[in-house]
Amino acid sequence: MAITDSAPAPNFIHHIIDEDLKIHKNDGRVITRFPPEPNGYLHIGHAKSICLNFGLAADYHGVCNLRFDDTNPSKEEMEYVESIMADVRWLGFDWEDRLFFASDYFEPLYDYALHLIKTGKAYVCDLSPEQVREYRGTLTAPGADSPFRQRSVPENLDLFKRMRAGEFADGSRTLRAKIDMASPNLNMRDPVLYRIKPESHHRTGDAWCIYPMYDYAHPLSDALEGITHSICTMEYEDHRVLYDWALDHCPVPCHPQQIEFARLNLSYTVMSKRKLLQLVNEGHVAGWDDPRMPTLAGMRRRGYTPEAIRAFCERIGVGKRENLVDLALLEFCVREDLNYRAPRVMGVLRPLKVVLLNYPEDRVEEIEAVNNPEDLTQGARKAPFSRVLYIEREDFMEDPPKKFYRLAPGREVRLRYAYFIRCEAVVKDPLTGEVVELRCTYDPATRGGHAPDGRRVKATLHWVSAAQAVSAEVRLYDRLFTQAVPGEEHGGDFQADLNPASLQVLTSCRLEPSLAGALPGSFYQFERQGYFCVDQKDSAPGAPVFNRTVTLKDPWARLQQAQKK
RNA sequence: UGGGGGAUCGUCCAACGGCAGGACAGCGGCCUUUGGCGCCGCUGAUCUAGGUUCGAAUCCUAGUCCCCCAGCCA
Numbered sequence: 001m002a003i004t005d006s007a008p009a010p011n012f013i014h015h016i017i018d019e020d021l022k023i024h025k026n027d028g029r030v031i032t033r034f035p036p037e038p039n040g041y042l043h044i045g046h047a048k049s050i051c052l053n054f055g056l057a058a059d060y061h062g063v064c065n066l067r068f069d070d071t072n073p074s075k076e077e078m079e080y081v082e083s084i085m086a087d088v089r090w091l092g093f094d095w096e097d098r099l100f101f102a103s104d105y106f107e108p109l110y111d112y113a114l115h116l117i118k119t120g121k122a123y124v125c126d127l128s129p130e131q132v133r134e135y136r137g138t139l140t141a142p143g144a145d146s147p148f149r150q151r152s153v154p155e156n157l158d159l160f161k162r163m164r165a166g167e168f169a170d171g172s173r174t175l176r177a178k179i180d181m182a183s184p185n186l187n188m189r190d191p192v193l194y195r196i197k198p199e200s201h202h203r204t205g206d207a208w209c210i211y212p213m214y215d216y217a218h219p220l221s222d223a224l225e226g227i228t229h230s231i232c233t234m235e236y237e238d239h240r241v242l243y244d245w246a247l248d249h250c251p252v253p254c255h256p257q258q259i260e261f262a263r264l265n266l267s268y269t270v271m272s273k274r275k276l277l278q279l280v281n282e283g284h285v286a287g288w289d290d291p292r293m294p295t296l297a298g299m300r301r302r303g304y305t306p307e308a309i310r311a312f313c314e315r316i317g318v319g320k321r322e323n324l325v326d327l328a329l330l331e332f333c334v335r336e337d338l339n340y341r342a343p344r345v346m347g348v349l350r351p352l353k354v355v356l357l358n359y360p361e362d363r364v365e366e367i368e369a370v371n372n373p374e375d376l377t378q379g380a381r382k383a384p385f386s387r388v389l390y391i392e393r394e395d396f397m398e399d400p401p402k403k404f405y406r407l408a409p410g411r412e413v414r415l416r417y418a419y420f421i422r423c424e425a426v427v428k429d430p431l432t433g434e435v436v437e438l439r440c441t442y443d444p445a446t447r448g449g450h451a452p453d454g455r456r457v458k459a460t461l462h463w464v465s466a467a468q469a470v471s472a473e474v475r476l477y478d479r480l481f482t483q484a485v486p487g488e489e490h491g492g493d494f495q496a497d498l499n500p501a502s503l504q505v506l507t508s509c510r511l512e513p514s515l516a517g518a519l520p521g522s523f524y525q526f527e528r529q530g531y532f533c534v535d536q537k538d539s540a541p542g543a544p545v546f547n548r549t550v551t552l553k554d555p556w557a558r559l560q561q562a563q564k565k
Numbered sequence: 566u567g568g569g570g571g572a573u574c575g576u577c578c579a580a581c582g583g584c585a586g587g588a589c590a591g592c593g594g595c596c597u598u599u600g601g602c603g604c605c606g607c608u609g610a611u612c613u614a615g616g617u618u619c620g621a622a623u624c625c626u627a628g629u630c631c632c633c634c635a636g637c638c639a
Contacts, residue, residue, distance in 0.1 A: 010579080035639090036639095039639085069639065071638095072639075075638075129636080132636095139566095139634075140566060140567045140568095141567085142567090170637095184567050184568040185634080186635050187568095187634075189635085194637085213636095214638075214639045218639085234570070235632095235633055236639090262632095315578080316578075316588095318578085319571090319578065321571050321572065321632090322571070322631075323577065324576070324577085326575090328589060329588080335601090340602095344599080344601095370598095373598095373599085373601095405600080406600090415598095416598060416599070417598070449598045450598080459600080460599065528600080529599090530601095552600095553601065556600050557600090
C-alpha cells in the first residue's frame with residue numbers, strides 16, 4: 001500500500017485562517033491561488049507552494065485557482081504554461097475549471113488605472129528609466145518628486161489613453177502611483193504601474209502595448225478572483241503595503257490578505273531560475289528534465305513519485321525563517337514511498353562471472369522470488385538459475401577486511417531465493433591480475449535458500465543467470481553538487497562545486513529476464529542496490545534504460561567511506 | 566547609518582505564560598533469505614544580558630547576528 005497524505009501539520013498560516021474563521025471573515029470562505037509566471041519550469045520549491053496553496057484550500061473546504069502571472073510578454077511563452085499545467089497535474093492537484101491568466105484581466109486592470117488617475121492617485125511620468133532610478137533616492141536618502149507628478153487629471157487621462165493607443169515609444173513613459181517619494185519603503189516611492197512594451201503577448205497578441213507591473217496586477221487579480229488568502233514568499237513582505245494600497249484605492253470586490261512564508265532551500269542543489277538556466281545552457285546537465293535537476297520534470301524522470309514529493313512538502317513544514325532542508329529528508333520520503341510500491345528485481349550492475357562447478361551444464365531451474373516482501377499481494381515471479389551466473393563485483397573480495405561478510409575464497413553465502421554457494425577458486429587475468437571469474441560449488445540441499453542442517457551464512461547476494469540475462473544501460477545519478485550550499489566557499493561560484501560524479505553510465509549491466517519488457521516510467525527496487533525507473537525518453541522497446549532514483553541505505557558503503565577518511 | 570523580516574537539537578517544524586515535543590540525520594541494539602524494511606534505545610536546542618511573574622522559548626527593555634529591498638522583473 002502506498003503512503004497516504006497524512007493530516008496537515010498545523011503551521012502559522014493555519015493559525016491565521018483559524019482566527020479569520022472565528023470572526024467569520026470572508027463569510028468563512030478560503031480561496032487561494034498558485035500564481036506561477038510562465039517563464040520557466042517548476043521546481044521542488046514551487047512544489048512547496050503548490051502543496052501549501054492547494055493543501056490549505058483542501059483543509060478548509062475551499063478552492064485553489066491556477067493563475068498564470070503573465071504580465072511581461074518579453075519573458076513568457078506558451079510552452080511554459082503547458083509544462084507548468086502538466087507538472088501541477090502530475091503532482092496531484094486539480095484546479096478544475098479555475099484556470100486563469102492575469103492577462104485575462106488586462107481590460108479591468110486598465111479601467112482601475114483610469115480610476116486611479118481620476119482620483120489623483122496615479123500620473124503619467126516621462127522620466128527615462130535612468131532618471132527614475134536617480135529620482136528614487138537610495139536606501140538611506142529620500143527620493144525626489146518627478147517633475148511630471150503634478151500633471152492634471154485630464155492630461156494624465158489623455159496621455160495614458162495615448163500610451164495604450166501606441167502613440168509613444170517603448171520605455172518613453174510610464175504610469176506611476178502617486179504615493180510618497182520620501183517613504184522609507186522604496187516600493188512606495190511612486191512605483192511604476194504600467195510600462196510601454198510594444199511586444200506581442202503569448203495570449204493577447206498585439207492587443208496591448210502597455211503592460212501592468214506585478215505590484216499592480218497581482219492584488220487586483222487576487223481581488224477579481226475573490227482570493228481570501230494570497231500566499232507568497234518572504235521577499236514580497238516589503239510589497240505588502242503596496243498590495244494593500246492598490247486594493248484600498250481601487251473599487252475592487254474584496255480585499256485579500258497577503259501572507260508571506262519562507263521559500264524552500266534544499267541542500268546540494270540550486271533553486272534559482274537563473275542558476276538552473278545556466279546549468280542547462282552551459283551543458284552541465286542535459287536539459288530542464290535532466291534527472292539531476294530539482295525541477296519537477298527532472299525529478300519525475302529520475303523516478304520521484306508525486307506521493308513522495310507531497311509527503312516531503314508536508315514534512316518540511318511552513319515557516320518564515322530562512323532554511324536549508326537536508327536532501328536526506330527528500331531521499332527518505334522517496335524510499336518510504338517506493339519501499340511499499342516498488343516490485344523487487346535482481347539486477348547486476350557490475351557483473352562478475354560465477355561458474356558452479358557441480359551444477360549440470362544443461363540444466364535450468366525456475367526459482368520463485370517474492371515481488372515485494374512489504375506487500376505480498378504483489379505476488380511472485382520465476383527467475384532462471386543455471387551453471388553460469390553473474391554476481392555483483394563488489395560482493396566478492398579476495399582478501400576481505402574485518403566487517404566484509406560477503407563472498408571470499410572458501411566462504412559460503414546465499415544467492416537470494418536460490419542456493420548456498422561456496423567459492424572454491426578465483427580465476428584472474430594473467431596480465432592485469434584482475435579477477436575475471438569465480439569457481440564455486442553449490443549445495444543442492446539448500447534450494448530456496450534454507451540449509452536443512454541449520455547452518456547460517458552471513459550474506460545474501462543478488463544474482464542473474466548469464467544465459468537468460470538481459471543487458472541494459474543503467475544511469476547512476478548522485479547529487480549535482482558536492483557542497484550543501486553550492487558556491488558558498490567559492491564566493492558564490494556555484495559551478496565550482498559541481499559534482500563530477502553526478503552521473504555514471506553503466507552499459508554492461510545484466511538484469512533478470514522479467515525486466516525485458518519493462519515499461520517506460522515503471523519503477524523497481526533492484527535488491528540491495530536502490531530504486532530505479534525506466535527512463536521515459538531514452539528507452540526503446542526491448543531496450544530499457546534505467547535511472548537510479550536513489551540508493552538503498554547502505555551501512556557497508558558508509559563504513560568504507562569512513563575508513564577511507 | 567533607512568525600511569521590512571527572522572533567530573528553538575546538526576537540519577526542518579512544533580510548543581502561543583505551566584514538564585521544550587516530533588521528523589530527518591547521527592550513534593547503539595534487536596530482527597532479517599535485501600548490510601533494505603521494521604522495532605527498541607541514546608545523543609542533542611530556546612542568540613545574549615537584564616526585567617516582569619509562583620512560573621518565560623513565549624511578555625517587557627537593551628543588545629548581537631542573519632536574510633530581503635534602490636527592475637519600466639516576478
